[in-house]
Amino acid sequence: MSAAAARARRVPLPRGFYEVDPLVLAPVLLNKLLVRGGRAGRIVEVEAYRGGEDPASHAFRGRTARNATMFGPPGRLYVYFTYGMHFCANVVCMPEGVAGAVLLRALAPVDGLEEMRAARTAWAAGRGGRPAPGSGSGSRSACDRDLASGPARLCQAMGIGRDEDGADLVTGRGGLRLVDDGVPPPATPGVSGRVGIRQAADLPWRLWVPGDPNVSRARARPAVHRR
DNA sequence: CTTTGGATCGTCT
DNA sequence: GACGATCCAAAGG
Numbered sequence: 366m367s368a369a370a371a372r373a374r375r376v377p378l379p380r381g382f383y384e385v386d387p388l389v390l391a392p393v394l395l396n397k398l399l400v401r402g403g404r405a406g407r408i409v410e411v412e413a414y415r416g417g418e419d420p421a422s423h424a425f426r427g428r429t430a431r432n433a434t435m436f437g438p439p440g441r442l443y444v445y446f447t448y449g450m451h452f453c454a455n456v457v458c459m460p461e462g463v464a465g466a467v468l469l470r471a472l473a474p475v476d477g478l479e480e481m482r483a484a485r486t487a488w489a490a491g492r493g494g495r496p497a498p499g500s501g502s503g504s505r506s507a508c509d510r511d512l513a514s515g516p517a518r519l520c521q522a523m524g525i526g527r528d529e530d531g532a533d534l535v536t537g538r539g540g541l542r543l544v545d546d547g548v549p550p551p552a553t554p555g556v557s558g559r560v561g562i563r564q565a566a567d568l569p570w571r572l573w574v575p576g577d578p579n580v581s582r583a584r585a586r587p588a589v590h591r592r
Numbered sequence: 593c594t595t596t597g598g599a600t601c602g603t604c605t
Numbered sequence: 606g607a608c609g610a611t612c613c614a615a616a617g618g
Contacts, residue, residue, distance in 0.1 A: 388609050412610070422608070431603065468610060489613090506594030517611050561610050 368476075375400070375544040380535050383439035383458045386551045387413035389456045391514060391572050394467055395550040400542045401523050403571045404480050406472030406513050410573040410580045412559045415456065416464030420564035424464030434531050435464045444520070444530035451517035454525050456534065456543070461558070470560070470571070472513035472522070473579040476507065481512050481522040515581045551575060557583075 366374075384392060391413040398405050414504060416424040416435070423432040423445065435457055443466050444453040459465035474481055513519040520526070525541070532539025540588040553574040558566050560583055573580045 414610075423610080428603085445610085446602060448611090449602075449612050453610060455610090470610085498612095508603080514612070521612095559610070584614055 368399065372476075375546045376540060377535055377537075377544050379439075380438075380440050383456065383535075384460055385458055387415050387458055387467050388570065390456065390465075391467045392554055393550050394456060394469075395549045395554055395572060395574050398546055399469070399472060399523065400477065400544055401540055402477070404436070404477030404482075404523060406481075407475055407522065408469060408471075408518070409473050409577040410469075410471035410571070412468040412470055412572070413570040414466050416459070419568075420466070421468075421568075423481050423557060423565070424466075428464075429441040429495040431539070432464070435466050437461060437531070440533060440535045440543075442525070442529055442534060442539070444525055444527065446527065449564040452526050453516040453519040453567075454520055454523075454529070467542075468516060469519055470516050470580050471573070471577075471581050472519050473574075473577055474509055474512050474522070477510065478509060482509075484524050485512065485521050496549060510578045514579050555580070568591075 376470045378397070392410050394408050394411050397408050399408060414422040416422055417427060424435045428436050429447060434441060434444070435455070437457060438461045439458045443457050444452055446452055455466035455468045457466050491530060511518065513522040529539055529541060532541045534541055534543040551574050553575070555575045556569045557571045558569060560581070561573045
């Protein structure tokens, strides 16, 4: 099928799709498409974060100015800033008033790779880095595997920052949409503990599409904090 | 290949 | 005042 026909097949996910527990939403989010203008990426890795009963969740200690979006209507994007330089994006779920979210950890680039490379290069240039490998060529390179492989890289590639916090993925208000193009979630996703957290690190709430090269490669050992 | 340290700032204690 | 749902480059094997 042509690229145009493939795009025509993309249908938005209804509000009710998101009105569920993060543990229910996470597996069915796999293989859905995140779309922004000419850019599109397939979700290949996620992590579930619950609210009050999940010590690793930003919402664990209740509602604050930062995590307010997590308590809002489902189907929106919760974007937060961390490590003094990175953004991460979550899909908000559960009924309004109840916190819950699924962190997007990796996309397989589908459309707009040029734009994604440019966005990543611009980010690197902003901090004095070199152009991203592969930028400038029009074809796919091996480096494209890393274009959106990781929660902060994904935000760089899709141009997600402060302004996208609260963007509605159902209506597209805010510039971002989440759509189904007919590719089903994996019958048996890969499972592991969540990355980069200290609390509840053993819960198997990280899921990915088995065999996909864009899944973030976990460090050999989680960062050990010295004493 | 693996491991380490630096960058950098909003948020909550 | 500490530290984080991270990334990158450099150094070491």
